[in-house]
C-alpha cells in the first residue's frame with residue numbers, strides 16, 4: 001500500500017486566470033478565504049508534504065508555510081510546466097497534482113488513485129468523471145504519478161507540445177472514475193465562482 005507520507009501534494013496555482021480577468025485565481029476570495037485554502041484543507045489530510053506551484057505572488061503563497069515553486073520558464077506554458085516543477089522538487093516517490101480552483105476536491109483522491117496505480121502498475125493515474133451521456137470525462141490535472149517522470153516530461157515539453165493528454169499517451173496510465181462529479185467543480189469565471197459559493201453553502 002502506498003502510504004500518504006510517500007506522496008507530495010502539488011497544488012497548481014500557476015496559471016494566468018485570463019477568464020477570471022487575469023487576477024491570481026488561488027488568492028481570490030471563496031466563502032471569505034483565499035480559494036487555495038480549500039485545496040490545502042482537503043489535500044493535507046491525504047498526503048505527506050505539500051507544495052504550491054505559483055508564478056506570481058510568491059510571498060503571499062508562502063504564508064501557508066509550504067514550499068512555493070515556480071515554473072522553469074516564465075511563459076505560462078500550461079499545467080504540464082507546473083507538473084515538471086513539482087517532479088523536480090518532490091522528495092517522495094509519488095506526486096499528486098490538484099488545481100487551486102476546485103475547492104470541493106475529493107477527500108479520497110489520493111487513496112483512490114494510489115490503489116489504482118498499485119493495481120495496474122501504471123506510471124500515472126488520473127481522475128475521470130461521468131458525463132451526461134455516460135461517457136468518461138478525463139480530469140487530467142487531478143493525477144497521481146511516479147516522481148521519476150521528470151525526464152520523460154522535460155523531453156516531451158522540449159518538443160513544443162503542451163497538451164496533457166498527449167504526454168499521457170507516452171506513459172502507462174490508468175484512470176479512476178469518480179461518481180461525484182460535483183467534487184471536481186472548477187471556477188474559471190466570476191460567474192462560476194459565485195454559483196459555486198452559493199451551491200456549496
Ligand SMILES: Nc1nc2c(ncn2[C@@H]2O[C@H](COP(=O)(O)OP(=O)(O)OP(=O)(O)O)[C@@H](O)[C@H]2O)c(=O)[nH]1
Pocket residue numbers: 012013014015016017018019020025053054071075076077078079080081082083098099100101141186188
Ligand atoms: N504552472 C502552471 N500552471 C498552469 C498554467 N496554466 C494553467 N495552469 C494551472 O492548470 C490548472 C487548470 O488551468 P485553468 O483552469 O485553465 O487555469 P488558468 O489557465 O489559470 O485559467 P485561464 O487563463 O482562464 O485558462 C490551474 O490549476 C492552473 O493554475 C501554467 O502556465 N503554469
Ligand SMILES: [Mg+2]
Pocket residue numbers: 015
Ligand atoms: Mg487555462
